[in-house]
Amino acid sequence: MTETSKGSVVSLRSRNERKDNKATSGLQDIVSRDFFDSIFEQAQPMYMARPDGTILYVNSGYSSLFSPVATERATDRIFSALSPDHLQIIQRINKTREAETKQVSLDTPQGTEYFLSRHFPVFDKQDAFIAICGTFINSTRQVNAETKLRLEKRRFLDITRAASDWIWETDAEGHLKYVSDRVVQAVGLPPLLLKGKLLSELGSFSSSEGMPSKAETAINKHIPFRSVPMQIIGTDGERKVFNISGVPVFNEKGRFTGYRGTSDDITARLAAEDEATSSRADLEKAVTEITRKNLQLEMTAKKAVAAARAKDEFLATMSHELRTPLNAIIGFAEVMGMETFGPINKKYQEYVGDILNSGRHLLSLIEDILDIARIESDKISVEIVKTSLKTLTEDAVILVQKHASDKNIDISQTHIDQDFDLKVDPTRCLQIIVNILGNAVKFTPENGTIGIDTVIQDDALLVTIWDTGPGIDKSEQEKIFEAFQQAHNGIYSRGEDGVGLGLTLSLKLARLMGGNISVESEPGNGSRFTIALPLML
Numbered sequence: 001m002t003e004t005s006k007g008s009v010v011s012l013r014s015r016n017e018r019k020d021n022k023a024t025s026g027l028q029d030i031v032s033r034d035f036f037d038s039i040f041e042q043a044q045p046m047y048m049a050r051p052d053g054t055i056l057y058v059n060s061g062y063s064s065l066f067s068p069v070a071t072e073r074a075t076d077r078i079f080s081a082l083s084p085d086h087l088q089i090i091q092r093i094n095k096t097r098e099a100e101t102k103q104v105s106l107d108t109p110q111g112t113e114y115f116l117s118r119h120f121p122v123f124d125k126q127d128a129f130i131a132i133c134g135t136f137i138n139s140t141r142q143v144n145a146e147t148k149l150r151l152e153k154r155r156f157l158d159i160t161r162a163a164s165d166w167i168w169e170t171d172a173e174g175h176l177k178y179v180s181d182r183v184v185q186a187v188g189l190p191p192l193l194l195k196g197k198l199l200s201e202l203g204s205f206s207s208s209e210g211m212p213s214k215a216e217t218a219i220n221k222h223i224p225f226r227s228v229p230m231q232i233i234g235t236d237g238e239r240k241v242f243n244i245s246g247v248p249v250f251n252e253k254g255r256f257t258g259y260r261g262t263s264d265d266i267t268a269r270l271a272a273e274d275e276a277t278s279s280r281a282d283l284e285k286a287v288t289e290i291t292r293k294n295l296q297l298e299m300t301a302k303k304a305v306a307a308a309r310a311k312d313e314f315l316a317t318m319s320h321e322l323r324t325p326l327n328a329i330i331g332f333a334e335v336m337g338m339e340t341f342g343p344i345n346k347k348y349q350e351y352v353g354d355i356l357n358s359g360r361h362l363l364s365l366i367e368d369i370l371d372i373a374r375i376e377s378d379k380i381s382v383e384i385v386k387t388s389l390k391t392l393t394e395d396a397v398i399l400v401q402k403h404a405s406d407k408n409i410d411i412s413q414t415h416i417d418q419d420f421d422l423k424v425d426p427t428r429c430l431q432i433i434v435n436i437l438g439n440a441v442k443f444t445p446e447n448g449t450i451g452i453d454t455v456i457q458d459d460a461l462l463v464t465i466w467d468t469g470p471g472i473d474k475s476e477q478e479k480i481f482e483a484f485q486q487a488h489n490g491i492y493s494r495g496e497d498g499v500g501l502g503l504t505l506s507l508k509l510a511r512l513m514g515g516n517i518s519v520e521s522e523p524g525n526g527s528r529f530t531i532a533l534p535l536m537l
Contacts, residue, residue, distance in 0.1 A: 045115070045136040048122070051094045053087050056131060065106060065115075065136070089119045090132050097121050097129060103139070114143040165242070165265045169249075170258045174198050174219065177258070186242060186265065188235030199259075203232035205244070215244055222248045222256050229266070240267045322366050330359040369501065382425035382512055386536045389461065390419040392426065393452060396433040404441045404450070411441075413451030420454065420461050421536040428509045429533065432517075433465070435502040436529045440467040460515070461535050466528045472521040480519070481507050 040046065045061030066083045082090070089100055099120035106113050115136040122131040166186060169178040175198060179191040187194070187202060194202070205213030206229040218225035227243040234240060246261030333356040336344065344352070397414050404411045414437070422429065440450045444467045453464040472480065481503050507517045514534045521527035 046134060047082060048131050048133045049082060049090060050131060051129060053082060053090050055082060086134060093119060093121055093132050113140045115139060165263055167262050169260045170199060172256055172258050186240060187232055203230045205230050240265060241270055326359050326363050330356060333359060382428055384423055384425055387422045387424050387426040387429060388419055389422055390416050392430050392433055395430055396437050399434050400437050400441045407446045409441060409444055410449045416452060423534040423536040424513050432506040432509055432531060435506045436465045439502060440465055444469040459535055460532045463531045463533060464528050466526060468526045471523040471525050471527055473523055477519050477521060
């Protein structure tokens with residue numbers, strides 16, 4: 001089997017050709033072999049083989065599609081065997097003697113191509129089975145068109161399913177000729193039982209009493225209609241309401257052929273609207289009541305503002321009025337303690353000391369109350385300047401040093417080696433550090449330790465004052481920053497002096513300067529109060 005130089009056709013040119021010449025001898029008696037080759041060379045890809053699969057003939061179209069080696073115009077190129085798929089078909093036809101049609105796909109340089117192949121038996125004049133012939137017609141365009149059509153149909157069905165509950169179509173007389181499967185959910189009957197019925201037989205269109213519905217009027221005029229409610233009673237007796245929409249259909253000659261339309265279940269929506277109407281009435285009542293309550297709240301708020309203003313004024317006045325006699329008491333006590341006008345006995349000396357300490361404590365308490373009142377009424381001002389942290393901590397340590405020495409508390413670790421420039425009010429910042437250091441000294445047991453750590457975080461300096469005191473329970477940690485609140489268990493118990501204003505004032509002052517205060521503590525493990533203060537950049 002070789003290809004001819006004229007048509008690149010694989011044909012029988014060997015000694016076997018003379019033995020197998022019986023099948024084609026009649027044809028060759030009429031026309032030449034070259035003529036035979038040129039005719040079949042123009043045909044679709046084809047092959048002819050014996051019942052045992054031996055190739056009798058293939059044209060160049062078949063060779064170019066199924067040859068494992070690219071076909072060349074050369075007389076020594078031999079097409080050795082048919083495709084395995086084709087051999088299997090030949091084996092089946094050899095048994096059944098019946099033709100087979102099969103769609104096949106091939107990967108070509110142009111992409112995937114599809115061919116409709118037909119394989120049929122060949123009989124001689126004596127009806128003897130002598131060969132099998134196969135032809136291949138390129139059906140790529142048809143297959144692609146069918147695939148595209150199938151995808152478009154699926155897309156159309158998906159869109160209609162998403163856009164509506166079911167779709168319908170009628171003929172020119174108004175009888176249903178198509179209803180989608182989802183109609184079963186509406187009326188409880190399959191589409192087959194609905195075909196031939198009038199659309200109006202499915203239910204009743206909503207309309208004014210004695211007047212035809214918009215849908216019926218539109219259908220009589222062959223014009224579109226949209227969202228006309230129809231009540232449908234299902235086989236289960238349940239009433240449902242559907243919005244029916246339809247458009248008239250005309251053929252290419254302009255003749256009316258029927259209607260196509262969609263249907264949307266609005267039963268739940270109507271129920272929701274009824275419920276919404278009822279709820280709207282309730283809501284209007286509630287709004288009226290809320291409006292009345294708001295008026296009451298507004299009046300109460302005005303009273304509260306007036307009371308707060310009166311409180312601030314009272315605190316300011318009382319603080320001034322209380323400080324005057326307290327300063328006098330403290331001054332006289334100091335004079336008596338110095339025995340300026342003569343000596344006093346030891347017992348009186350102790351009383352004078354108690355008077356002096358109590359007076360100073362009351363004066364400090366009044367100052368704290370006044371500061372808190374000023375902060376809450378936005379009447380306190382801070383003067384932000386560049387301030388040395390080392391100077392602040394040294395001044396604060398001096399103020400608490402005596403109390404610490406009395407309790408034999410180690411405060412050597414409060415020394416800061418590296419100085420930092422803070423962007424704070426120095427007086428208020430010193431007040432914060434003294435308050436927290438004073439609390440640490442006050443509530444740390446004898447022979448304890450107090451220290452200060454620093455770390456930079458973003459644009460702030462975190463100053464942590466820690467101690468080895470009994471610690472604070474987690475449930476109590478937020479309360480200690482509230483005015484007049486102290487932890488009932490831990491370092492801030494009522495067993496110590498104070499009314500719980502120091503931390504409240506310190507937190508408000510820190511936030512006033514753009515900082516903050518937080519605490520970390522566990523019972524038995526001491527406490528760590530961290531003051532976040534802005535750095536001078």
